[in-house]
Amino acid sequence: MQATLRTRRFAAALLLSPIAAAIVATPALAQQYGAGQRANSVVAAQSPVIERFSVRALSIEPGRDMRFRLLGSPGAKAQIDIPKVVQNIPLREVKPGVYEGSYTIRVRDDLSEIDRAVATLRNGPMATTARVALEGEGAQWPDRNGPRVVDITPNNGQHVGERGRTEVSARFADERSGVDLSSVRLRIDGDDVTRQSRVTAHQVTFEANLRQGRHQAELVVRDRAGNVTRTAWNFVVNNDIRGNNGVSLGYGR
Structure with missing residues (x-):
């Protein structure tokens, strides 16, 4: 009789509690609480898909x-x-x-x-x-950005020691409309050296016996949507640069 009275009092208190809506209040649950046991039947929201x-x-x-x-x-x-x-x-x-x-x-x-x-x-x-x-047949996002130019060689501001030919190169890519290879132009100190360069689908490479001193490289490349990217960098050729073993450092051949 006392156990039944305690159960009824607990059930009445549960209905007045602010968290009552989050608990599944079944007779079995009331018996568990009446017996002093713990219940974890909380309704959880499901992640939407x-x-x-x-x-x-x-x-x-x-x-x-x-x-x-x-x-x-x-x-x-x-x-x-x-x-x-x-x-x-x-x-x-x-x-x-x-x-x-x-x-x-x-x-x-x-x-x-x-x-x-x-x-x-x-x-x-x-x-x-x-x-x-x-969505839509043939639909595609507009290409508003020019090609990306990466992996320039030599790095901007780099000093290279050469006793032979200096290599100047850069890689390019365009994930939208693609690179227009006919647009690739590489200039060294203002001179267009594209014809003397090797141009592939993703890279341009030029080699020459450059004089000592500072040089400027400029690469111009356009994608098929007409977006143009211009990248310029400087480097210094210095034949006096040597490593610890006396070997000239740089990109010479």
Whole structure:
């Protein structure tokens, strides 16, 4: 009789407690608490799932509408962030698991950031993110950036000791439209040495017996979308530079 009375009092206190909504209150649970045992039946939010996050646009330019669509877990909250452009664009759940929204591109927007849009699908404290994909036959993001130039040789400001031929080279790449190889131009001290250079799909290399002193190299390369990259660097040829073993240092042959 006393045990039953204690159980009823505990159940009444549980209903008045602020955390009662987070606990599954079943007769078995009440018996466990009445017996002084601990229960851990807390309802946890599940992490939402994003199946696809995409955008449709006739063209990526100011004044055009971008229509976003997300497929994922129903009953959640969805929003979009475009780095350096706009934050917290809400998506509306038009039917279970389908979220839609739009954004009109402004003149001041950085178009090179549009393809970095990220959707967040949130269910309580749990959230999932996904990068946008462009939909439509033949659709592709605009190429706004020139090719990347890396691995220049010699390094900018480097002193090289040569007793023979100096090698000047650089690598380039463009992941969007690709490099226009006919546009590659390498100049040494203002002279175009492209014809004397070896140009491959990703690199240009020039070798010559350069005089001692400071030299400037400049590489100009364009991608198929017309974006141009110019990279210039300086180096010094000094035949008096030697290592500890008396061997000349540098890129000579």
